[in-house]
Amino acid sequence: xxxxxxxxxxxxxxxxxxxxxxxxxxxxxxxxxxxxxxxxxxxxxxxxxxxxxxxxxxxxxxxxxxxxxxxxxxxxxxxxxxxxxxxxxxxxxxxxxxxxxxxxxxxxxxxxxxxxxxxxxxxxxxxxxxxxxxxxxxxxxxxxxxxxxxxxxxxxxxxxxxxxxxxxxxxxxxxxxxxxxxxxxxxxxxxxxxxxxxxxxxxxxxxxxxxxxxxxxxxxxxxxxxxxxxxxxxxxxxxxxxxxxxxxxxxxxxxxxxxxxxxxxxxxxxxxxxxxxxxxxxxxxxxxxxxxxxxxxxxxxxxxxxxxxxxxxxxxxxxxxxxxxxxxxxxxxxxxxxxxxxxxxxxxxxxxxxxxxxxxxxxxxxxxxxxxxxxxxxxxxxxxxxxxxxxxxxxxxxxxxxxxxxxxxxxxxxxxxxxxxxxxxxxxxxxxxxxxxxxxxxxxxxxxxxxxxxxxxxxxxxxxxxxxxxxxxxxxxxxxxxxxxxxxxxxxxxxxxxxxxxxxxxxxxxxxxxxxxxxxxxxxxxxxxxxxxxxxxxxxxxxxxxxxxxxxxxxxxxxxxxxxxxxxxxxxxxxxxxxxxxxxxxxxxxxxxxxxxxxxxxxxxxxxxxxxxxxxxxxxxxxxxxxxxxxxxxxxxxxxxxxxxxx
Amino acid sequence: xxxxxxxxxxxxxxxxxxxxxxxxxxxxxxxxxxxxxxxxxxxxxxxxxxxxxxxxxxxxxxxxxxxxxxxxxxxxxxxxxxxxxxxxxxxxxxxxxxxxxxxxxxxxxxxxxxxxxxxxxxxxxxxxxxxxxxxxxxxxxxxxxxxxxxxxxxxxxxxxxxxxxxxxxxxxxxxxxxxxxxxxxxxxxxxxxxxxxxxxxxxxxxxxxxxxxxxxxxxxxxxxxxxxxxxxxxxxxxxxxxxxxxxxxxxxxxxxxxxxxxxxxxxxxxxxxxxxxxxxxxxxxxxxxxxxxxxxxxxxxxxxxxxxxxxxxxxxxxxxxxxxxxxxxxxxxxxxxx
Numbered sequence: 001x002x003x004x005x006x007x008x009x010x011x012x013x014x015x016x017x018x019x020x021x022x023x024x025x026x027x028x029x030x031x032x033x034x035x036x037x038x039x040x041x042x043x044x045x046x047x048x049x050x051x052x053x054x055x056x057x058x059x060x061x062x063x064x065x066x067x068x069x070x071x072x073x074x075x076x077x078x079x080x081x082x083x084x085x086x087x088x089x090x091x092x093x094x095x096x097x098x099x100x101x102x103x104x105x106x107x108x109x110x111x112x113x114x115x116x117x118x119x120x121x122x123x124x125x126x127x128x129x130x131x132x133x134x135x136x137x138x139x140x141x142x143x144x145x146x147x148x149x150x151x152x153x154x155x156x157x158x159x160x161x162x163x164x165x166x167x168x169x170x171x172x173x174x175x176x177x178x179x180x181x182x183x184x185x186x187x188x189x190x191x192x193x194x195x196x197x198x199x200x201x202x203x204x205x206x207x208x209x210x211x212x213x214x215x216x217x218x219x220x221x222x223x224x225x226x227x228x229x230x231x232x233x234x235x236x237x238x239x240x241x242x243x244x245x246x247x248x249x250x251x252x253x254x255x256x257x258x259x260x261x262x263x264x265x266x267x268x269x270x271x272x273x274x275x276x277x278x279x280x281x282x283x284x285x286x287x288x289x290x291x292x293x294x295x296x297x298x299x300x301x302x303x304x305x306x307x308x309x310x311x312x313x314x315x316x317x318x319x320x321x322x323x324x325x326x327x328x329x330x331x332x333x334x335x336x337x338x339x340x341x342x343x344x345x346x347x348x349x350x351x352x353x354x355x356x357x358x359x360x361x362x363x364x365x366x367x368x369x370x371x372x373x374x375x376x377x378x379x380x381x382x383x384x385x386x387x388x389x390x391x392x393x394x395x396x397x398x399x400x401x402x403x404x405x406x407x408x409x410x411x412x413x414x415x416x417x418x419x420x421x422x423x424x425x426x427x428x429x430x431x432x433x434x435x436x437x438x439x440x441x442x443x444x445x446x447x448x449x450x451x452x453x454x455x456x457x458x459x460x461x462x463x464x465x466x467x468x469x470x471x472x473x474x475x476x477x478x479x480x481x482x483x484x485x486x487x488x489x490x491x492x493x494x495x496x497x498x499x500x501x502x503x504x505x506x507x508x509x510x511x512x513x514x515x516x517x518x519x520x521x522x523x524x525x526x527x528x529x530x531x532x533x534x535x536x537x538x539x540x541x542x543x544x545x546x547x548x549x550x551x552x553x554x555x556x557x558x559x560x561x562x563x564x565x566x567x568x569x570x571x572x573x574x575x576x577x578x579x580x581x582x583x584x585x586x587x588x589x590x591x592x593x594x595x596x597x598x599x600x601x602x603x604x605x606x607x608x609x610x611x612x613x614x615x616x617x618x619x620x621x622x623x624x625x626x627x628x629x630x631x632x633x634x635x636x637x638x639x640x641x642x643x644x645x646x647x
Numbered sequence: 648x649x650x651x652x653x654x655x656x657x658x659x660x661x662x663x664x665x666x667x668x669x670x671x672x673x674x675x676x677x678x679x680x681x682x683x684x685x686x687x688x689x690x691x692x693x694x695x696x697x698x699x700x701x702x703x704x705x706x707x708x709x710x711x712x713x714x715x716x717x718x719x720x721x722x723x724x725x726x727x728x729x730x731x732x733x734x735x736x737x738x739x740x741x742x743x744x745x746x747x748x749x750x751x752x753x754x755x756x757x758x759x760x761x762x763x764x765x766x767x768x769x770x771x772x773x774x775x776x777x778x779x780x781x782x783x784x785x786x787x788x789x790x791x792x793x794x795x796x797x798x799x800x801x802x803x804x805x806x807x808x809x810x811x812x813x814x815x816x817x818x819x820x821x822x823x824x825x826x827x828x829x830x831x832x833x834x835x836x837x838x839x840x841x842x843x844x845x846x847x848x849x850x851x852x853x854x855x856x857x858x859x860x861x862x863x864x865x866x867x868x869x870x871x872x873x874x875x876x877x878x879x880x881x882x883x884x885x886x887x888x889x890x891x892x893x894x895x896x897x898x899x900x901x902x903x904x905x906x907x908x909x910x911x912x913x914x915x916x917x918x919x920x921x922x923x924x925x926x927x928x929x930x931x932x933x934x935x936x937x938x939x940x941x942x943x944x945x946x947x948x949x950x951x952x953x954x955x956x957x958x959x960x961x962x963x964x965x966x967x968x969x970x971x972x973x974x975x976x977x978x979x980x981x982x983x984x985x
Contacts, residue, residue: 190920
C-alpha cells in the first residue's frame with residue numbers, strides 16, 4: 001500500500017493555501033476533531049496536500065508509521081468493512097475474518113478523494129465508524145468488533161454535486177480552497193512542480209529538513225494537547241458563535257473547541273485565546289450553515305464573565321478587526337458565485353406587453369441554486385440508465401456493486417461472495433470425490449446487487465406568449481429554468497422543452513442529455529403572441545408518450561411554467577376551460593409522471609390565480625418562481641412536495 | 648481487452664489531410680506523456696478516431712518486465728507493480744521485452760470491474776486461491792487509453808478513471824481483492840458536444856483540448872476522398888507509399904523526446920504563463936503546470952532549446968479554452984474565444 005510513498009509531494013513544499021494546510025495540521029494534532037473535508041475547485045492541490053499529510057503524522061506507539069489508507073471510489077463494501085478470508089476458509093475449512101480498509105486505517109488517515117462521488121451507503125458506514133472509533137462487523141455469519149480510530153480526510157469539487165447535509169455535518173472541519181491569484185505564487189508553484197517531476201527524490205531531500213521541523217512541531221503539539229485549557233469565557237464565546245450562525249446540534253461547538261485547543265498547542269501556548277477560536281471557527285461552520293460567510297461576534301474580554309460577554313455580542317454591531325478579517329477570507333471563495341444582475345434588466349422592463357408574432361427575446365435573469373429536485377426514495381424497481389438524481393437498483397450489469405444476495409434473478413454472479421459462501425464447506429465436500437479445487441453447490445451462489453444513480457427526465461413546458469413579456473416575467477422565468485437546468489446538469493438528467501406561443505406549440509428541444517443545448521436555446525427563446533396553453537399540453541402529452549414507450553421505467557418530472565392566461569384554444573370551447581379539461585386528462589393518463597406548475601404571474605398585481613387552477617386540474621402543486629430559490633429550503637424538496645400533493 | 652489490432656493495417660498518420668492542431672496535440676502527448684491526454688471535440692467524420700489509431704504507429708518503444716500484466720518498468724520503481732518490486736528487492740534480475748507503446752481502447756459499454764480489474768474466477772475455482780484479473784487500467788499503464796465518445800461513458804466508470812488519473816495509481820479494493828498498481832496513461836477522448844458536455848472534473852484531467860471541424864477547402868476534401876479510396880483498395884501498398892514520411896515523423900518525435908528534459912523556461916516565461924492563466928480565469932493551478940509542459944514540448948518539437956513567447960501563444964490555444972471558468976452552459980469553444 002505504501003506504493004506511492006516515494007512519489008508524494010512533500011507537505012512542507014506546498015505554496016499558498018494557508019487555510020487548507022492549517023486545517024489538515026489541526027486534524028493531525030487531534031484526530032478526535034473528526035476529520036477534514038476539503039472543498040474546492042479542481043487543480044488546487046487538494047489531493048496533494050491530503051496525501052502529503054501522511055508523512056507528518058507521529059509514529060505509533062509500537063514504532064510503525066501511522067497508516068495512510070486510500071479508499072478508491074470503486075471499493076466494494078466487503079473490502080471497506082471486512083469479510084471472511086477466502087483462502088483461510090479453503091485451507092482450514094473454517095471462517096476467519098479478513099480485516100478491511102477501516103481496520104487498516106486504525107490510528108491513521110483514511111483518505112477519500114472525490115468523496116461526494118462515493119456511494120452514499122458506504123460514506124454512511126464510514127462516517128459511523130469514524131465517529132464511534134470502532135467497527136462492528138456482522139456479515140456472513142461473522143460477528144466481530146475491532147478498533148478503528150481514524151482521521152477521515154475527504155476532498156470534493158462542488159461542481160460535481162454536493163454531499164448530503166447530514167453527511168456534511170459529520171465532518172469535523174471543512175475548508176474551502178480556490179486558486180492563488182498572485183502571479184508570483186503561481187510562478188513559484190510551477191517551478192516547484194517542475195523540479196519535483198524532474199527528480200522527485202532530490203526534491204524530497206531538499207525539503208527533508210522543513211518536513212522534519214513540521215513533523216516535530218506536530219508531535220510536540222499532540223503531546224501538549226492534554227494540558228491545554230479552554231477558559232470558561234471562551235466556552236461561552238464558542239456557544240455564541242454557533243448560536244449566531246444557526247448551526248444545529250452540538251457537533252460544531254465540539255469541533256471548534258477541539259480545533260481551538262489544537263491551534264493553541266500548535267502555537268505552543270497552553271491556554272486557548274479568542275484568536276484561536278476566531279481562527280478555527282470558520283472551519284467548523286463553513287459546511288454547517290446556510291450562508292457563505294460566518295457571522296463571528298467580537299470575542300469576550302478575557303477577564304469578563306461569559307453571560308455579560310454574551311450580551312455584549314448581541315448589542316455590538318461592528319465586528320472587531322479579527323472577526324472582519326475572517327469574514328473577508330472565507331467570503332472570498334464564494335464571492336464570485338453571486339453573479340451580477342443582468343445588465344439589460346432595465347431594457348427588458350421597458351418592453352412590456354405583447355410584441356406581436358415576430359417575438360421579442362428577453363435576457364436570462366440571474367440564476368440561483370434551486371432547491372433539490374432529486375433524492376426520491378429508492379424503490380425496488382430495477383432501472384437502466386445513468387445519471388445522478390436518484391439511486392436505483394440497476395437492472396443491467398452496470399452500476400456499482402453494493403452487496404450480494406442469495407436471490408437468483410439475473411445471472412449476475414458475485415463470485416467472491418459465492419466463493420466465500422462455499423468456502424467453509426470445502427473440506428467436507430472434497431471427501432465426496434474428485435473435482436475442482438472449490439466445489440460450488442447451487443445454494444452457494446450469490447448474485448451482485450448493483451446500484452446506480454439514474455437521471456430523471458425533466459420536461460419543461462414553457463409559456464412563450466406575449467403576456468410573458470410584461471414586467472420582466474420571461475427574464476425571471478428564464479432564470480428559473482436556467483437554475484433548474486444547472487441542477488439537472490449536476491444530476492445528469494435528460495431534458496426536453498416544449499414552448500407554446502402564437503398559434504401553437506412546438507417541441508423546441510427533443511429529449512437530450514445535452515443540458516448545454518437547452519441553455520443555449522433558452523437564451524434565444526422569444527416571447528410574443530397569444531397563449532395556446534391547450535396546444536402546449538397536447539404537445540407535452542405527445543412527448544411523454546414517446547419517452548414512456550422508449551423507457552417505461554422513467555418517471556418524468558413535468559414543469560409547466562405559465563401564468564395560465566390561456567386565450568387560444570383548439571376549438572373545444574373557451575380556451576381556459578379547454579386547457580383545464582386537457583390538464584385533468586393529462587394528469588390521469590401519465591400517473592407515473594409528476595407535474596409541477598410554476599406560476600409566472602408577477603406578485604403585486606391583482607392575481608388571477610389561473611395557474612393555480614391549472615395546477616389543481618393536474619393535481620399538481622403550484623409554485624411561484626421565487627419559491628424555487630434555495631434560500632427557502634425550509635420546505636421539503638420539490639419532488640417530495642409533488643409526491644405528497646399527488647395521492 | 649479491445650486493443651487496437653496490430654495486424655490490421657492502420658491508416659498512416661502522415662497521410663491525414665489537414666487537422667494540424669489535432670495532429671500537433673497528439674504528437675505533444677507522445678513527446679511528454681505527463682501532459683495526460685487530449686480531448687478531441689468535433690462532429691462525426693472529422694478523422695478523430697483515424698488520427699488516434701494512426702498514432703499507434705508513431706509511438707516509441709518501451710521496455711517492460713516480461714509477463715507482467717501491469718507493464719512494469721524494470722528501471723523505475725515508481726512504475727512497477729508491487730509484485731515486481733518485491734522481486735527486485737529479492738535481487739532477482741528481471742526478464743524484459745521491448746515493445747511498442749500500446750493504445751488500449753475503452754469501450755463505452757465497459758463495466759467498472761473490467762476497467763479496474765476483478766477477481767480471477769478461473770484461478771479461484773481451479774486453484775482455490777485469490778488472484779486479480781487485471782483490467783483495462785493495468786493494460787493502459789505507460790500507454791494510451793482511448794475512449795471514443797467519452798461523454799457517453801457511464802458515470803461510475805468516469806469516477807474510477809478520475810481516481811486513478813489523479814495519482815497514477817489504480818487501487819483495487821473490491822470483491823475480496825486488495826491490490827494497487829501503477830496506472831499512468833495518456834487519456835485520449837473524443838466527443839461530440841451535441842450529445843452532452845463532459846463533467847468538469849474529467850474535463851480538467853485532459854491536458855489539452857482541440858476542436859476539430861470538417862475541412863473547408865474543397866481541394867483538401869477531394870484529397871481526403873482520394874487517399875481514403877487508395878487506402879481501402881490496398882492498405883499495404885498505401886502504407887508503403889507513406890513509409891518515408893512515417894519514418895521521418897518517428898525520427899523527429901524521438902529527437903524531441905530526447906531534447907525535452909534539457910529545455911529551460913525563464914522566469915519571464917513562467918510569469919507570462921501565470922498572467923495568461925489569470926487573465927483567462929481558470930480554476931486552480933493545473934492550467935499553469937500543463938501550459939509550461941506544453942510550451943516545452945512545443946519547443947522540443949520545433950527543435951529549440953528554449954521556450955519562447957510564440958510557444959505560449961500556441962500552448963494557450965490547447966490548454967486554456969476548456970479550463971476557462973465558464974458561465975453555466977457556455978460553450979467550451981465560444982466564437983470569441985479564439
